[in-house]
Amino acid sequence: MRLHRPCVSATAAVVVSALGIAAYHLIPEGNPAPAPGAATVVQDPAAPAAGQREATPVKPRTTVAARPEVPARLPGIGSRTLARIPAGTRQVVLVTGAARNSASSKVVLYERVDDGWRPGAVWAVHNGYRGWTDRHYAGDLRCPIGVFGLTDAGGRLADPGTRLPYHRSGAFTVSGPGFEGESLAGSFDYVIAINYNRQPGTSPMDGTKPMGASRGGGIWIHVDHGGPTHACVSLPKTHMKQLLQALDPAAHPVVVMGDADSLAR
Structure with a gap:
């Protein structure tokens, strides 16, 4: 069979x-x-036929992880704005407004590396109620457009671990409603002073205004209260702590801020 x-x-x-x-x-x-x-x-x-050479085993290739690409220059930044960033700066907090008259922006912390600028997370934030201006005045409810140093921090709560000089004080207190009826309580739990019309190297509470009181001042990055600000930039509390912990005075950090069209110049 x-x-x-x-x-x-x-x-x-x-x-x-x-x-x-x-x-x-x-x-x-x-x-x-x-x-x-x-x-x-x-x-x-499985053996080779007579007269045929045995095939040489093929070794598996080792896959090397590709190095993440980083932009060679800050995205969305034009030559005029770029020229205002100090040569020694290695940290840039980029605040890009949705439009000239918008109170909504996005923030990214960029850090300088050998081949470009490495971006951090993108955070949605608020800015001045009426948007942005090239020439800020007290009470105009617009944030100043420009490049400003970030040298000093403080707040009502204890230092969360920043390397910036930190001034803790109960004077960092605000109350009442915001523009959309939201509570302002806790907005100054953490703040970073924006060096617009102020004396660097002092507490954010310092009232010195080198350009005069009419040009405004006391403009900070602070905790978001859920609505537009008078002229500050506001981040959710978790992100404020992360930003404070990331900023390094040795990297000469600055904030580059304005609406997208203005920053692209």
């Missing part, structure tokens, strides 16, 4: 043991069975 097994090699046959007792392998259809007592060699189906 003939048994069929298509995947068995055509060279498979009978193996005769040293005692002359035949052990039978399955014979594929179309190949005659050997004569009784004839010895045959069973070839490994």
